Amino acid sequence: MNQLLDNLCIVMVETSHPGNIGSAARAMKTMGINDLRLSSPRKPYSQETWALASGANAIVEQAKIVPDLPAAIADCQYVIGASARSERTLQWPQMDSRECGICVAERLPLQKVALVFGRERTGLTNEELEHCNALVHIPMAFDYMSLNIAMAIQVLSYECATAVRLATPAEAATTDPDEVLASAEAMEGFYTHLEQSMIDARFLDPENPRLLMRRMRRLFGRAEVTVSEMNILRGMLAAFAGRKFHRRSSTD
Amino acid sequence: MNQLLDNLCIVMVETSHPGNIGSAARAMKTMGINDLRLSSPRKPYSQETWALASGANAIVEQAKIVPDLPAAIADCQYVIGASARSERTLQWPQMDSRECGICVAERLPLQKVALVFGRERTGLTNEELEHCNALVHIPMAFDYMSLNIAMAIQVLSYECATAVRLATPAEAATTDPDEVLASAEAMEGFYTHLEQSMIDARFLDPENPRLLMRRMRRLFGRAEVTVSEMNILRGMLAAFAGRKFHRRSSTD
CATH class of the missing domain: 1.10.8.590 (Helicase, Ruva Protein; domain 3)
Known part of the structure; x- marks a missing residue:
């Protein structure tokens, strides 16, 4: 497991379904990512949470629960929000999922990076978007734009882990x-x-x-x-x- | 949506949980893949199937149900089996998920390609492996090797769709x-x-x-x-x- 991934955290904002938190934890663990942060989850953990976590219980148990996004990302230097491409997001720096993996792999040796996922139905608010340095979208078939949140976490975790794996050892960067x-x-x-x-x-x-x-x-x-x-x-x-x-x- | 993906089908062999078929259909649809084939699913569709398909019902409704793997892949020219890397699979040509996407993108203009996923717990049998031209594995954190089947379908569908997209020229961006x-x-x-x-x-x-x-x-x-x-x-x-x-x- 690559220790660089310890500098990557996943933030879930106001998640409605406790099962999604379990699935997300499992998705993270398969890819070697362990730091989960929950901003005001809507419901307490349920039986489904633990059933779907399926071996990734420790990630759920250690997940930090915070009241809002700023609290979740306070110690992070670079924040990437997951968002469908839309009119309201066009003005933020955009990357697709592949670019996101590469971006994260470049930053992890030096920075703490957060990947932020919004509510199941409504995503992130404009105010929350403003806390992000960049947005990432997962390119999808144009006529169908709904990726389950745990699936989105799986795909982006996979991209980050793959990019870290493929990255050649980085050169010594500034320690100033x-x-x-x-x-x-x-x-x-x-x-x-x-x-x-x-x-x-x-x-x-x-x-x-x-x-x-x-x-x-x-x-x-x-x-x-x-x-x-x-x-x-x-x-x-x-x-x-x-x-x-x-x-x-x-x-x- | 890229029409090349019409030449790609997903085969699920003896799936136990009807919910996984729904999740798989949704995962496929997000990536523009529509041809699902079920080899002897263990249980009939349930309420969970339709709940998890969430908008990808048509893929489930049109899924071809067949008695065994050979029947599922009869019209395909190239068959890729999803499998964890293990002693028994070492003799097959191996690719990782990224290489699989590229391989599929290269073949789709000319061939019909199948991605085959085995049983939730036990994967594909040796006999089934023999029907595959190559095997694909998704690289994972070494100490945790269990990717949910629908998650695996999501990741590989994503890799195939991404490789197809990257192989086709992009559109010009608009400027305000x-x-x-x-x-x-x-x-x-x-x-x-x-x-x-x-x-x-x-x-x-x-x-x-x-x-x-x-x-x-x-x-x-x-x-x-x-x-x-x-x-x-x-x-x-x-x-x-x-x-x-x-x-x-x-x-x-």
């Missing part, structure tokens, strides 16, 4: 702690700060926020902000809030 | 003018604006600029900023400076 990507929690702190700054500057009207913050999340999510860059951005926002603008030029 | 990347000129305008804003806010000392702007160039360069995002960033800087925000044209 400043060049590590900021965690999801740090990014949330930044977004809160940015939003408040835009409100204070009257650039963002809280009564009519439009899509401003979503656009900013998309932009910075794509950029993959490092710890040191995060420090600069936070410092810059604090300086802007000082509002003591001393322009040197006479054009003011 | 706002989603076009900002020009290098526009990026330079932004960097000048950002630098001046940081100087005004006394965050950047022009006498000792350190690497601040270089870091910001690296960050935003990586993000690949679009025209519409550029408008937001410029507007935000203007607002931070206490100026009125005039939306810039996309040619800026």
Whole structure:
């Protein structure tokens, strides 16, 4: 079993059917992935959960149960949301399942990565999508777009495990702690700060926020902000809030 | 949907659980595969069959039920048996799931291909293996070797559909003018604006600029900023400076 996969976690958001959690655990275990996180599952584990887990009970027993997505991904540096391709998701960076496996295999030596799966019927909300750096879809026959959630977890776990297996040993990458990507929690702190700054500057009207913050999340999510860059951005926002603008030029 | 996949059929041999037939049909349908053949299923369809087929009922209704494997594969030119790797299978030509997809994609334009799945607990008999041209196994974490049969059908259907898709030319992508990347000129305008804003806010000392702007160039360069995002960033800087925000044209 490849230890790199210990850096990959699966997040299930508000899963309705306890059986799906069992099937997902089994799917993960076949592929050597063990870290399952459940954001507000709708029902407690049932007999079906354990029957379908079928040997992957330990994954269910050790699954972390958290109230919401941000709590689930707080320690992750890269978050990939599973989503059907649709109008509302077109603006996020997209990958298909094959690309996702390759992307994950490249990141795991350095980063903690989360694969996030939404509700059985309705998927992820727009707000949840905003916590994702990228979206992955599993290409399907165009006239039929419903892959069972455990099946989707099986396919993506399989792609990640396959890509890790096929990957040649990676070259030594930077170990500079400043060049590590900021965690999801740090990014949330930044977004809160940015939003408040835009409100204070009257650039963002809280009564009519439009899509401003979503656009900013998309932009910075794509950029993959490092710890040191995060420090600069936070410092810059604090300086802007000082509002003591001393322009040197006479054009003011 | 790719018509080549019409030349691929899935054969399930002596399946015990009627629910697995439903799940398998759904898995096939998501991937655009429609031809299911059942060799002596152990029990008649149940409520679970239809519940799990979930929209793929037609595949179950049209599934051909035959007495044995030879009858199931009579019209096929190439037969691939799904099997865990083991001592007894070592003498057959082996492929892993990725290689199987590629093999199937190469054959479908010319041949009718069958993917054969054995009993839930015991797989295929030696006699059945002899009807196969090759065997396929799905690589798994070494300490856990039990993939549910419908999951195995999902993974192999996915590999075949993916290989067929990758072998056919992709369509051209559409582009929204706002989603076009900002020009290098526009990026330079932004960097000048950002630098001046940081100087005004006394965050950047022009006498000792350190690497601040270089870091910001690296960050935003990586993000690949679009025209519409550029408008937001410029507007935000203007607002931070206490100026009125005039939306810039996309040619800026």
